[in-house]
Amino acid sequence: MTQPATPSWRKLPAALAGALLAGAVLGWFAGGHVATGVALVALAEVVLLLTRIRHQTLPMMPAPANVSPLQHDRFMTRSRRLAANLRDLRNAASQLPDAVVLxxxxxxxxxxxxxxxxxxxxxxxxxxxxxxxxxxxxxxxAGWLRDGALEPLNDATAPGQADSQLNVSMLPFGDHEQLLLARDISHLNRLEQIRRDFVANVSHELRTPLTVIHGYLELIDPEDVPELAPVLSEMRAQSKRMGQIVEDLLTLSRLETQHQIADERVPMASLLATVRKEADALSQGRHRILLESTAEADLLGSPKDLHSALSNLVSNAVRYTPAGGSITIRWQREPGGAVYSVSDTGFGIPATHLARLTERFYRISSSRSRDSGGTGLGLSIVKHVLNLHQAQLRIESAPGVGSTFACHFGHARLLTPGGSDDG
Structure with a gap:
């Protein structure tokens, strides 16, 4: 008589343990959320096992006539153990702090x-x-779901708690099923607002004393105290740099709390000419600076903010390009819009740094940045200005070759020079 197949239930505890370990590892690499990773894997295992049981893809208990009482008891013990494991996994998924909907x-x-x-x-x-x-x-x-929920939704008001904000995403799961995950980010938003208020308040309070200090330093004539001339020169340079940091922090605080701009026509011909003159003044003849403008389009946006962002990219190129190098400023059309780019033959940037360049005070080389007079806030300001104009900053660079910083503007932001909307 053919012996019944040995049930494969005994392999399930090891499989579950391996899956939960994998979830812990993934959660850790996803930002240190080990508990979330374990719970999500637990939920996945519960649903998968229930689905397999429903479709009878797991081994069923042999007919009583074909098994001995001892085999039957062992099988029932394993079944009860599996049922207990399933309950534990389901309870773990139920206690997740993040909302999960299958x-x-x-x-x-x-x-x-x-x-x-x-x-x-x-x-x-x-x-x-x-x-x-x-x-x-x-x-x-509602709109996010109607559009297919293809991208994560940030800062959405929680349907169940009007005073909470959610980060929501939709993940494919199982056999054409999906998991909706929603995380409460209200506390993160509050902490971010506290940080912004602190930076803005401190920057504002520092502005006046720094202005006074810099003013008194300017009143001291180095010829009256020649032995202190080098010290006075360094103090003036550092107080000026501190003043610029304060101004950049105030600008960044304003941009972070600004959600829209008062759109105006920004004549690109005059703006590009101004940026070019500023680059020449900063370079003082040490670089070859070229301007190529073929887009024949103006921009719709904030003249002050766009000037700040575009000139920032040029001044960075001048600061980080050795004497004798070249810098090219371009304004040209591309499919779907236009692009403003600044290319240099400077030191170049290793690929590992590119993703973090727009962070506040992030520096590749602290000493080089200080020597060049940079504040470490320029690219962060550029990013926020572009976000307000629905534009994107893309960076290409390689050590020893140079860098290209490109601002991509959509077609909706383009205007015919001296005329009406380009669209």
């Missing part, structure tokens, strides 16, 4: 945890089987 191929809600009740306003059991888009029809998530 939806099927037709977008019906299949399962959600307790956090989804608090943050998304879901209710059990009445919301099980309901269309997610229908349930979220009157919330900030």
């Amino acid at each position: 939806i099927d191929q037709q977008q019906h809600i299949r399962w959600f945890n307790h956090a989804a009740e608090n943050l998304l306003g879901l209710r059990r059991p009445q919301d099980r089987g309901v269309l997610l888009q229908q349930r979220m029809a009157n919330s900030a998530l």
Whole structure:
């Protein structure tokens, strides 16, 4: 008589342990969220096992006539152990601080945890089987779901808590199913606002004493105290640099709290000419500076902010390009809009630094930045100005070759010089 196949349930504890370990590792590399990674993997294992049981892809208990009482008892013990593991995994997923909603191929809600009740306003059991888009029809998530939820949604008002903000994303899962994940970021937003207020207040308070110090230093004639001439020169340079840092911090604080701009026509011909003159003045003949303008388009935006951003890129190129190098400023068309770029033959930037260049005070070489007079805030200001103009900053660089900083503006921001909207 053929012996029944040995059940494969005994392999499940090891498999579950391996999966949970993988979840912990992924959670750690995703920002130190070990508990979240473990809980998400636990949820995935629960759903996967239940799905397999539903479709009878796991080995079923052999017929009583074909097994001995001892085999039957062992199998029942393993079954009870597996059921207990499934309950533990389900409970772990239910206690996640992030909202988790499992939806099927037709977008019906299949399962959600307790956090989804608090943050998304879901209710059990009445919301099980309901269309997610229908349930979220009157919330900030409605348009995002209607458009396919392709990209994560940031700073969305929580349907279940009007005073909370969410970061929401949709992940593919299982057999044409999806997981909606929502994280409460209200506390992060509050901390960020506290940081912005602190920086703005400190910068404002430093402006007056620095102005006074710099003014008194200017009144001292080095010829009256020749032995202190080098000291006075260094003090003047450093007080001027500190004043520039304060001004840049105030500018950055304003840009961070600004959500829209008063659009005006920005004549690019005159702006490019101004940027070129500023570059020549800063270079003092040490570089070959070229201007290529073929776009024949003006911009719609803030003249002051755009001048700050575009001139910042040029001054950076002058500061970090050795004498004898060349700098090229370009304003040209591209598919879907126009691009302003600054290319140099400077030191170049290793690829490992490119992603962090727009962070406040991030420096590749601190000594080189200080010697050049940079504040470490220029590229952060550029990024925020471009965000307000729905534009993007792209950086290409290689050590020993040079760098290109390009600002890509969409077609909606372009105007015909001296005429109407370019579109």
